[in-house]
Amino acid sequence: MIIAIAKYFGWPLDQLDVVTAFLYGIMKELVFCIVPEGVELDGNFDCLELVKAIYGLKQASRVWNETFDEFVCSIGFQVSAFDPCLYVKIVDGHCVLVLVYVDDVLITGSSPELIARTKTDLKTRFEMTDSGKCAFTAV
Numbered sequence: 001m002i003i004a005i006a007k008y009f010g011w012p013l014d015q016l017d018v019v020t021a022f023l024y025g026i027m028k029e030l031v032f033c034i035v036p037e038g039v040e041l042d043g044n045f046d047c048l049e050l051v052k053a054i055y056g057l058k059q060a061s062r063v064w065n066e067t068f069d070e071f072v073c074s075i076g077f078q079v080s081a082f083d084p085c086l087y088v089k090i091v092d093g094h095c096v097l098v099l100v101y102v103d104d105v106l107i108t109g110s111s112p113e114l115i116a117r118t119k120t121d122l123k124t125r126f127e128m129t130d131s132g133k134c135a136f137t138a139v
Contacts, residue, residue: 001083002099003134006108013108014115015131016122018068021103024126025063027051061102068100068126075121089118098122106134 006013018024032047050057069079077087077098087098096109096118105122109115122128 011108013134016105016128018103019127022060022064025067
């Protein structure tokens with residue numbers, strides 16, 4: 001949907017990737033794991049409490065999504081009624097859209113300054129690689 005909107009209005013479309021996205025999520029429930037073979041720790045531990053959501057953990061995707069959602073909403077975005085992964089922000093008559101798919105983020109909008117500010121806000125919270133403008137022709 002975001003690609004079609006960007007194409008229709010002639011808006012730029014930027015792509016970012018969150019580096020080790022799942023590690024930003026802090027577990028809100030108790031999850032323990034057995035100490036892997038070959039790992040030596042100070043003390044005699046049979047298991048460890050996971051503090052951060054890690055790849056492969058069934059809760060990891062949800063915890064990461066909650067973390068991203070909380071931050072994006074804290075900087076003034078609202079979740080779209082049509083897609084829970086699409087966020088919308090209106091400032092002085094200009095619109096910016098953010099779409100998250102796992103650890104990939106697309107940003108488009110009517111104001112290049114608002115897009116740049118959004119990217120800066122995201123990069124201050126999450127380590128991200130910025131792929132810049134997306135080039136697409138088939139929509």
